[in-house]
Amino acid sequence: MLLNQxxxxxxxxxxxxxxxxxxxxxxxxxxxxxxWRVMASMMVSVLLAAPAGLVLGQSPRLNRIxxxxxxxxxxxxxxxxxxxxLLFLGIGDLAKIVIIFLILFFQILVLVRDxxxxxRPELIQSVRSLGAGRRALFRFVxxxxxxxxxxxxxxxxxxxxxxxxxxxxxxxxxxxxGYYIFxxxxxxxxxxxxxxxxxxxxxxxxxxxxxxxxLERWLCPWLRAxxxxxxxx
Amino acid sequence: xxxxxxxTFSYSGGKPIFDQFDWEIGDGQSWAVLGPSxxxxxxxxxxxxxxxxxxxxxxIIDGQVLTRPRPQTGxxxxxxxxxxxxxxxxxxxxxxxxxxxxxxDGKHAPAVATPTQAPDFWLHRLGITEVxxxxxxxxxxxxxxxxxxxxxxxxxxxxxxxxxPFSSLDPVxxxxxxxxxxxxxxxxxxxxxLVTHAIEEAIMMGQSIMILGSQPARQMSFLVNPLFGELVDxxxxxxxxxxxxxxxxxxxx
Numbered sequence: 001m002l003l004n005q006x007x008x009x010x011x012x013x014x015x016x017x018x019x020x021x022x023x024x025x026x027x028x029x030x031x032x033x034x035x036w037r038v039m040a041s042m043m044v045s046v047l048l049a050a051p052a053g054l055v056l057g058q059s060p061r062l063n064r065i066x067x068x069x070x071x072x073x074x075x076x077x078x079x080x081x082x083x084x085x086l087l088f089l090g091i092g093d094l095a096k097i098v099i100i101f102l103i104l105f106f107q108i109l110v111l112v113r114d115x116x117x118x119x120r121p122e123l124i125q126s127v128r129s130l131g132a133g134r135r136a137l138f139r140f141v142x143x144x145x146x147x148x149x150x151x152x153x154x155x156x157x158x159x160x161x162x163x164x165x166x167x168x169x170x171x172x173x174x175x176x177x178g179y180y181i182f183x184x185x186x187x188x189x190x191x192x193x194x195x196x197x198x199x200x201x202x203x204x205x206x207x208x209x210x211x212x213x214x215l216e217r218w219l220c221p222w223l224r225a226x227x228x229x230x231x232x233x
Numbered sequence: 234x235x236x237x238x239x240x241t242f243s244y245s246g247g248k249p250i251f252d253q254f255d256w257e258i259g260d261g262q263s264w265a266v267l268g269p270s271x272x273x274x275x276x277x278x279x280x281x282x283x284x285x286x287x288x289x290x291x292x293i294i295d296g297q298v299l300t301r302p303r304p305q306t307g308x309x310x311x312x313x314x315x316x317x318x319x320x321x322x323x324x325x326x327x328x329x330x331x332x333x334x335x336x337x338d339g340k341h342a343p344a345v346a347t348p349t350q351a352p353d354f355w356l357h358r359l360g361i362t363e364v365x366x367x368x369x370x371x372x373x374x375x376x377x378x379x380x381x382x383x384x385x386x387x388x389x390x391x392x393x394x395x396x397x398p399f400s401s402l403d404p405v406x407x408x409x410x411x412x413x414x415x416x417x418x419x420x421x422x423x424x425x426x427l428v429t430h431a432i433e434e435a436i437m438m439g440q441s442i443m444i445l446g447s448q449p450a451r452q453m454s455f456l457v458n459p460l461f462g463e464l465v466d467x468x469x470x471x472x473x474x475x476x477x478x479x480x481x482x483x484x485x486x
Contacts, residue, residue: 132341225367
């Protein structure tokens with residue numbers, strides 16, 4: 001019976017299985033667990049990486065000191081640290097959030113830093129001439145200037161975050177789409193349910209992409225305004 | 234109003250751009266600083282704005298030695314001075330927001346908060362009310378400069394500094410804005426320094442014209458502009474003579 005399970009079920013079988021699984025009540029919990037983990041790590045990454053990127057971007061001296069360390073740590077594939085993180089942070093959500101955070105942090109940091117560093121000197125000097133000191137420059141120039149970079153970094157990170165989420169959820173958890181997909185694909189050999197889980201995982205990614213796009217429309221209206229009539233320059 | 238005493242300045246490692254440079258600007262005067270690009274005009278303006286400080290010598294404005302940007306000094310650059318993510322109205326309000334951010338501390342904002350005209354007044358005065366909700370990227374060059382000027386005048390400066398403000402505009406827009414700027418200067422009577430590489434603009438905008446040339450600038454060459462404030466006929470003999478005089482001085486210094 002089990003051996004007759006097709007590894008490549010037709011879409012209609014997958015959708016039917018997905019419907020049944022969703023109705024049984026467990027799958028929505030897996031989905032929510034994954035959504036929470038990935039959103040929490042994205043949030044923590046932005047909150048820590050964006051200010052750090054802003055500071056480095058507007059201080060060439062600090063940037064000279066720190067960028068070798070950043071470039072040294074950035075290329076390490078952070079998933080190799082999964083056993084270490086699990087060892088130190090235990091089997092709860094925190095470990096999984098930290099693993100995703102480790103990857104997103106550097107992506108956001110570098111993009112925000114470069115954006116802050118590439119601001120035109122004319123802009124900085126004009127705003128300084130209006131009386132702005134360091135704090136006001138942060139508030140009125142660096143912070144709004146870095147918003148598009150933060151959102152771009154988030155958008156680029158969604159794919160990575162979901163991929164790493166799967167790996168992080170393979171270990172020491174009973175909840176999450178990663179766990180669900182692995183369980184059904186490798187242990188229960190319930191392939192329709194596994195593909196259902198994969199569909200939900202891609203829906204999760206899609207929701208995040210749309211979320212970032214929505215944030216951009218809301219927080220950065222000038223980007224769209226520029227696209228509409230961007231010909232005048 | 235403004236006094237430069239033996240000002241020496243060089244960018245780190247470079248040869249001096251100004252060496253023991255003296256200059257005096259009277260209250261309410263209008264000066265055009267004329268020179269080819271790369272002669273240190275912008276540096277001079279940044280020095281006057283307090284954005285950079287001389288290695289030696291003093292810049293004294295209104296009796297005070299300049300040590301940082303002065304809240305009563307306005308600065309308008311050729312381009313890129315506006316916040317790209319803020320609308321025209323928000324850009325015009327920026328200076329007031331910065332002042333509100335610090336409060337009247339005498340450093341970032343005047344110690345005594347002076348009542349200022351509402352930003353709406355300046356939007357109207359500069360003719361940019363219709364584009365108040367647009368972003369700088371959606372504006373023409375002329376509208377951008379009008380916004381930059383409005384943003385400065387909202388703060389009621391007693392010293393206005395302009396760095397090639399009209400150079401990237403088409404001739405018609407340029408003339409409009411030159412006339413508007415002179416009109417605003419006559420109304421508000423701020424001290425006015427405009428930096429330009431165009432002889433025509435210097436003749437039109439400056440009561441006095443300073444010619445900056447070779448580096449380091451030590452002695453300044455200047456003349457009182459006999460044609461300032463007149464409807465100048467560019468084919469007249471007086472205009473040609475003044476133009477030739479400035480051109481030969483530009484070549485000589």
